Structure formats: C-alpha cells, structure tokens
Amino acid sequence: MTLTEKILARAAGKSSVQAGDNVWVSADVLMTHDVCGPGTIGVFRREFGSQAKVWDREKVVIIPDHYIFSADSKSNRNVDILREFVQEQGLRYFYDVIDDPHGKWVFDAVKGPVRRQFGSKYAGVCHTALPEKGHTRPGEVLFGTDSHTCTAGAFNEFATGIGNTDAGFVMGTGKLLLKVPATMHFRLEGQLQPGVMAKDLILHIIGEIGFDGATYRAMQFDGPGASSLSLDDRMTVANMAIEAGGKNGIFEFDQKTKEYVDQRCALNGTRAAYTPVERDRDEAFIADLVVDLNRLEPTVACHPDPGQRKLAKQMEQVKLDRAYMGSCTGGKTSDFLAFAKILAGKRVAIDTFGVPATPEIATNLQTIRWGDKTVWQILQDAGVQMTENAGCAACLGGPVDTFGRMNQPLKCISATNRNFPGRMGHKDSQVFLASPATVAASALTGKITDPRTFIA
Numbered sequence: 001m002t003l004t005e006k007i008l009a010r011a012a013g014k015s016s017v018q019a020g021d022n023v024w025v026s027a028d029v030l031m032t033h034d035v036c037g038p039g040t041i042g043v044f045r046r047e048f049g050s051q052a053k054v055w056d057r058e059k060v061v062i063i064p065d066h067y068i069f070s071a072d073s074k075s076n077r078n079v080d081i082l083r084e085f086v087q088e089q090g091l092r093y094f095y096d097v098i099d100d101p102h103g104k105w106v107f108d109a110v111k112g113p114v115r116r117q118f119g120s121k122y123a124g125v126c127h128t129a130l131p132e133k134g135h136t137r138p139g140e141v142l143f144g145t146d147s148h149t150c151t152a153g154a155f156n157e158f159a160t161g162i163g164n165t166d167a168g169f170v171m172g173t174g175k176l177l178l179k180v181p182a183t184m185h186f187r188l189e190g191q192l193q194p195g196v197m198a199k200d201l202i203l204h205i206i207g208e209i210g211f212d213g214a215t216y217r218a219m220q221f222d223g224p225g226a227s228s229l230s231l232d233d234r235m236t237v238a239n240m241a242i243e244a245g246g247k248n249g250i251f252e253f254d255q256k257t258k259e260y261v262d263q264r265c266a267l268n269g270t271r272a273a274y275t276p277v278e279r280d281r282d283e284a285f286i287a288d289l290v291v292d293l294n295r296l297e298p299t300v301a302c303h304p305d306p307g308q309r310k311l312a313k314q315m316e317q318v319k320l321d322r323a324y325m326g327s328c329t330g331g332k333t334s335d336f337l338a339f340a341k342i343l344a345g346k347r348v349a350i351d352t353f354g355v356p357a358t359p360e361i362a363t364n365l366q367t368i369r370w371g372d373k374t375v376w377q378i379l380q381d382a383g384v385q386m387t388e389n390a391g392c393a394a395c396l397g398g399p400v401d402t403f404g405r406m407n408q409p410l411k412c413i414s415a416t417n418r419n420f421p422g423r424m425g426h427k428d429s430q431v432f433l434a435s436p437a438t439v440a441a442s443a444l445t446g447k448i449t450d451p452r453t454f455i456a
C-alpha cells in the first residue's frame, strides 16, 4: 500500500485497502473556520438536533482566520456564531480573536488594519496554526472545511478538505465515507539551488501535470530531495496539492517530522502519541514522476490558473502594480526571511504588502535581528506595508476593507496559492503566483524578475 492507503486502511479498521475502495474512515481531527464553520454548525444542528453534542469535544478544532480584521458586520457575526457554539459544546480548541468568551470583536479604527487587533488566543491562518498549535500528527486523519487542509500532509498524515455537509456529518459521528484515491508518485532528487524555493517546485509540478492533473488523487512526495526539504518547505508543497486537483499531498515521516511534531505537541499540551506510516515495497502508483530539484528555476504561475507555468526569467516584460507576501503558502517565518534577504537595504518600486500567517510568525519577525534591526524593521524600511494582524487577508479577496485586497484591476505578484479570476478581489485583476524570493525581486523592479539577479 501507499502512504495514503496505509493511513486510510488503519482509520477504516481494515488490514488493507486499494484505490477505488469506499471505506468508512474515523477522523482524528475536524477543523473548521469562520467562513465554513457557521454552515457546518447549521448542518450539524439540522441533522442531529438542536441539543446534539459533537462526537468528541477534544477533536474539533475551530480557527477563525478568513474575514477577521474587517468592519463588515456579517463577517464579524460569523465569528460570534463560532464563539457561541464553542460555549454551548464546551470545545477545548477554539482560537478566538478576543479573550472574552462572552464578548464581541469590534474593528478599532484607531489601530486600523495594521496594528494588532486580537487577543492572546488568536492563532492566525488555520493551516499554519494547526501544526504550530500541535494538531498535526503523523499517521492521523485530518478533515477540514477548507481546500488547503491538504497542507498537513507535510506531517505524514492524511489531510483533506471537505464541504460543510460532510463536516456536519463528521461533527456528529466522527466518521466519513471516502473513496480511496489512487496515488501519484513524485520522487524528488537533488536539492534546491540558491534563489529557488519549494514554491518553485510545486509550481513546476502543477505545470507538468496541469491544474486538474491530480484530480481526486493522492500526491506522494518522497526520495532524497523530499528529505532535504524543511517542514516549512514540505507544507508549501503539500498545500498546493489541491491546485492540481489532488485529494491530498503526503510526505514520508523522518527525524525532522518527529522533532517538529513532538516539540509542538509538548509546547501546547496536545495529544502526543502517534503512529507514523512508512513506505511499503509493494506500492501501486497510477503515475510515477521524477523531479530533479537541482534543475529547477524560479517559476511563475500566470493568470488565470495555477497550471500556467513559465520561468520567471521569461516573464521580465510583465509590468506589475503590486506585490503580496502572505497566506498559508507563503506567509511562514522562513518565507519572510527569504523575502527580506532580497529586500534588505533596498526599496520596493511598487505597492507591497506583508501579512504574516500567524501571530507567532509576526512575533518572530519582530524579534529576529539582522545587525541592528529586526527583520520587521528591515521590511518596513524597504517600503513593505506590514500588518500585525495575521490572517488570510487578501489571499481570497474578502470584504472591501481587507488589508491588501485588490479593489481595482491590478497586476499582482503573490506568494499565495490560487490565481483564478477575482481570487484576490477585483474580477479583472491578474495574479501571478511565485516564491517569496521572486515576489521580493519583482517588488524591487516593478516587473516579474528572477530573484537570482539579486543573489551574488
């Protein structure tokens, strides 16, 4: 069996499964957020009754992150619904934007979109917060009401996005009927060269197979190149499995995985026991591809979908209006460090926004010093508009007052993961997906630029 099949067999209580089997799978964690949480709660109440309790109070994780720092009352109401549900159900893991369990969050115009407007529990973007807060464990099954739930495959688990109806069912029963996906095998060899990042790797792969090339398939990444990647890198790759239509993305378990997971579970007091899955000799793959990381170059996915692959060096005629750093794909500490390395001591030529994925990442950037300045100060000195209000922000557009949202038909180079028309706001805007290094180089020149230009 492949890694995915082994996890699904275990979660279904079977000795083996194969691609195409329909099996009832037990969930280890169900995650929902402010956009889909209210709908999921509605389905749960409708189907199980107004007095029903969730199947396991320790296994439902609620992370508001999408439409948070907005004066839009309907968006704020979504988080109120989550808060009321958590109170009623006695859920343990709710990363609320305020500390008062009976309060309401209100936009503070004095602090505006840039200064911190959240309490001590707030965790930021769900897919980055889940591992930070100790909710991703090898060998487990994670369902989330968000397509990029596949990010957690970086930790050797089966993680996939589900709709509100399925999530309402999981909330009540802890189970879901799943068809076992066939596995596409990506053997990674070599290692990433200077100026080339994990984002380039996954954009390269999506370009190879197309933005529907892995539809309802597991994408298994292994080999020496995979081992050379950090956990942040693996998250970037697994995160975008869905941009090829993948059911999930998954990496092997190794010492790096163990150290990260053990440390985060201990830090947060979450369940520490887990059983990883290892590769078998008899894996059956539906496709086999080898990617040599040494040969990759800075890559861009052009408007209007993540499969429109070109090399950054072939795109230098494309003028830009905006650059955007952030999201569950490109808003991690390591992403911002790669971004800052290129911007340090220089000045951006276009509007450039920086949104850390989580408060912990914002704190890291305000703490790590290069010389006499923090990374945060270096970015601000370079002209980047940084916000402390970690979250999804403009990655998916959101209300019109969302920080960094494209309210006009602009061309933007972005470290995010999706660029369908209208994704970041205006329906006639264009989004070019790229690595943090390419976003930084392009912000400096005002046109799409290969970051190796700035690397001595």
Ligand code: SF4
Residues within 6 Å of the ligand: 066, 125, 126, 127, 146, 148, 326, 327, 328, 329, 391, 392, 395, 396, 416, 417
């Ligand atoms: S950062 Fe973007 S892609 Fe990630 S969860 Fe938020 S909206 Fe979705």
